[in-house]
Amino acid sequence: MYGKMKGIIFNIQRFSTKDGPGIRTTVFLKGCNVNCAWCHNPESIDGNQMLRFDSKLCISCGRCAVACPSGATEMVDGRRVYYLDKCTLCGDCVSACGADALEIVGENYTAEELYNIIIKDEDFYKESGGGVTFSGGEPLLQQEFLIEMLRLCKAVGIHTALDTALNIEWDRVEAVLPWVDLVLLDIKGMDSRKHFQNTGVSNELIHKNAVKLAYMGVPIIVRMPVVKELNDSIEELEAAADFMRAWPNLKGVEILPYHSLGVDKSLEYEALEAQKKFKAPDSDFIDKARELFTASGIKIL
Ligand code: SF4
Numbered sequence: 001m002y003g004k005m006k007g008i009i010f011n012i013q014r015f016s017t018k019d020g021p022g023i024r025t026t027v028f029l030k031g032c033n034v035n036c037a038w039c040h041n042p043e044s045i046d047g048n049q050m051l052r053f054d055s056k057l058c059i060s061c062g063r064c065a066v067a068c069p070s071g072a073t074e075m076v077d078g079r080r081v082y083y084l085d086k087c088t089l090c091g092d093c094v095s096a097c098g099a100d101a102l103e104i105v106g107e108n109y110t111a112e113e114l115y116n117i118i119i120k121d122e123d124f125y126k127e128s129g130g131g132v133t134f135s136g137g138e139p140l141l142q143q144e145f146l147i148e149m150l151r152l153c154k155a156v157g158i159h160t161a162l163d164t165a166l167n168i169e170w171d172r173v174e175a176v177l178p179w180v181d182l183v184l185l186d187i188k189g190m191d192s193r194k195h196f197q198n199t200g201v202s203n204e205l206i207h208k209n210a211v212k213l214a215y216m217g218v219p220i221i222v223r224m225p226v227v228k229e230l231n232d233s234i235e236e237l238e239a240a241a242d243f244m245r246a247w248p249n250l251k252g253v254e255i256l257p258y259h260s261l262g263v264d265k266s267l268e269y270e271a272l273e274a275q276k277k278f279k280a281p282d283s284d285f286i287d288k289a290r291e292l293f294t295a296s297g298i299k300i301l
């Protein structure tokens with residue numbers, strides 16, 4: 001029954017209540033092709049396993065350099081220096097570090113292993129109207145593994161949601177839809193110039209795909225991150241409401257105000273400093289956004 005295909009995952013969140021209806025397991029697949037300036041999980045962008053170093057936690061003890069069998073880590077002037085090309089990701093330095101400054105990010109799972117984690121909470125899904133959500137990163141970048149997982153889950157009646165930015169060829173989107181019960185569609189901005197500045201990619205393909213998706217019969221919840229001074233303008237909201245108001249399968253919009261909570265859970269010091277420059281939008285603006293969508297006949301979730 002179970003597939004042996006492998007996927008690379010950077011987090012699995014059981015009992016999640018924020019990624020679709022009911023109680024869910026959210027699986028975060030590694031690898032992303034959108035580079036949001038405000039991303040809280042920059043370690044998700046690279047589609048491979050990687051060694052994460054948190055310089056805030058490092059106490060410069062040098063144990064990692066002693067433990068490394070490959071010469072990939074050494075101490076120079078009391079600071080850890082890392083040579084990516086020599087690293088085999090063996091994890092010896094992670095075990096040696098008593099300060100939790102090192103972590104291997106990304107783990108390979110077979111479809112069977114992941115399914116066995118998801119199925120543990122089957123009773124909770126049934127009782128709450130929940131299920132499983134595949135998020136990322138961009139889960140469609142691991143399309144074959146994703147299809148394998150979706151099929152396994154659907155075969156036992158688990159509700160499936162796909163959290164995607166749709167920045168990918170349409171045929172790769174269309175191929176997964178037969179096993180998807182709900183799409184959580186991330187719309188990060190309507191103005192193409194600002195979208196490019198904020199995410200490093202054009203929104204042209206995303207918007208084309210979104211319009212096609214809207215008529216495929218799969219329910220859609222749009223999720224819109226709002227970051228002060230990046231995309232918190234009334235013009236953006238009006239354009240977004242115009243864009244989606246006629247979609248027959250739109251269940252509603254979730255507005256996600258940027259927040260700095262959780263930023264320091266994972267970022268290196270330098271990345272953390274960069275993140276601090278982003279601000280939450282004013283609560284007045286969020287109220288206006290809710291009013292504007294509601295007035296356009298779009299439900300706020
Ligand atoms: S993961 Fe292994 S090879 Fe890479 S730096 Fe750590 S000890 Fe060295």
Ligand code: SF4
Pocket residue numbers: 057058059060061062063064065080096097098099100101102
């Ligand atoms: S073992 Fe950990 S705390 Fe010690 S130098 Fe290496 S990363 Fe820093």
